[in-house]
Amino acid sequence: MRSLADRATGWLARGVIVFLYVPIVVVVVLSFNDSDVTYKWAGFSTRWYGVLAGDTDLLSSLRVSAEVGVASATLATAGGLLAAMGMARLGRRFRAVFSGGLFLPLVIPEIVLGVALLSVFGTLRADLGLTTLVLGHLVVTLPYAALIVLGAHGALDPALDEAAADLGCNAWQRFRRVTLPLLRQPLVAAWLLCFTISFGNIVMSTFTSGVGTTTLPLRVYSLLKGGLTPEINALGTLLVLFTFLIILGAGLRQMRRVLVGGDGTPG
């Protein structure tokens, strides 16, 4: 007999899952709505997918968001890795100062960072565009990437690196053949997190985007005033589908690993 508390927790968990997934289901269902407005059902139709396919503005902002996401996630992950490796070599006091500086952007409100960056770009006479947008997103994502990679790097067994050195590996070989493979999973995790943060970012993008670089969230936000159509739901549905495919891909790989009998540790 399960206790009352157990059952309550069970129901709570179900409630939370429903709460998390209901909005996604609603988005998907309403994307097949044959109405001009999102809130009223007017029969099944796929016409909004057709509208979406012809909407160059929305698709170009989707492309901008994807490009900025990939660029800033990659730079942030690389930066996080370098920070983690560099900080391991620092003395305790320097490390404290350095990590404080690295994580400061997490504490400062993003709007302050955005305004500050905008005035920096203004002073430098730098044209606002893809480059400034990526730099802005880098400020937001770098602390997250550093946090993840730093934690994983700190948990590495230094003996592995030493062993590689004993066996005659030089610094580059040790990085390439020992450290990097060991950190592969946290690096991938950091990259995906940074990409997600960048993809959904709105505050920093407001200040650092320029000619031709309106990101997807900015475009959708500016559409609010005129009222949203199910076209946005169609776009949302495709993004959900895309995410599911990625997760499915990762899941399949994991499954295969289990079937083959590997234990997941590299090497």
Added chain:
Amino acid sequence: MPRRAVSRTLLATSFVASSALLASACGGSGATATSSSGGGKNLNIYAWAGEVPDSVVKGFEKETGIKVTVDTFDSNETMTAKLSSGSSGYDLVEPSQYTVQQLIGQQLVQPLDHAKIKGLDNLAAKFRDPSYDKGLKYTVPWIWGTTGFAYNDKCVKSATSWKTLFDSKYKGKLYMLDNMLAAYIAGLQVTGHRATSTDKDQISEATSVLQKQKNILAGYNSTNYPQLLASGRACAAEAWSGTAMAKVVQSDSHVHYVIPEEGGSVWTDGLAVPKGAKNTTSAYKFINYLLRPEVAAKATDDGSSASANQAARSYVKGKAALNNPAVYAPDSAIAKADFLLDPGTAMQYFQQGWTKVKAS
């Protein structure tokens, strides 16, 4: 082993992709710089979403061969922030009337050369010499609309006055726009003052009315109030005319949009050339293109907005829009309506009052 190879390629690909991207980004901005100094085959526009329809942009590109980039903003303040950086790269922006005054004051826009503009006499009389930009020295009005309110006749029989929004009969079913200046239009006019008032006492009177009103409001909302009206969750709501409201009025016969008898207010979004714009030749070409009646009519047909171009009305294909008050308010209703102006130093009274309203 294959597992490792896959993710290694993934990592490598993304590194390559991102470095290529950065390179192209630099190349891209360089290209813009050269072509613009070479005579302007580009045009960069920063506008409200949906107010410069795609069909207009495509038509202009086809006719002139100029490549147009349209970016959209969500508020006048966002646009002002970009311009104040001094390196926004835009050749045309679309500020609302009170922002025009601010942009002129901060010297972020340049005076228009009227010798290069053709077709200003197509504009409706109300927009030829507006109070916010005398003689249209800086802007060419493009889209206009009104601030009024809307109601659902299943709940409110009929309404012509702001008083509806202050009627405790509809307690919990009333909404106001979540916008300081818009809320004060109602607050000032319901107490018998003009929406353009900058008088401290009048503003504080409006503040206390708005404070009292808050008790009967369901909330402040400037995003999905048209839906709330259609679904009946709102009896009446302060509202902006335009695409969202027009759609609901058209599709739901119970929802009505009204310019209150106290006056309401007219807003307009016009085109201005920012200081330091590089492609001014293209910018003037675009302004002239928009001033053509048959082009301006597309703002109504493809964008569900009211065009400031009087001559355009006979070119509008969807005649229903011309009689939809949530798109074109009747001339008689807007005769009394003021343009909402930049309150200047009186802004602080509004801000202090609004803080009180929101905190009460």
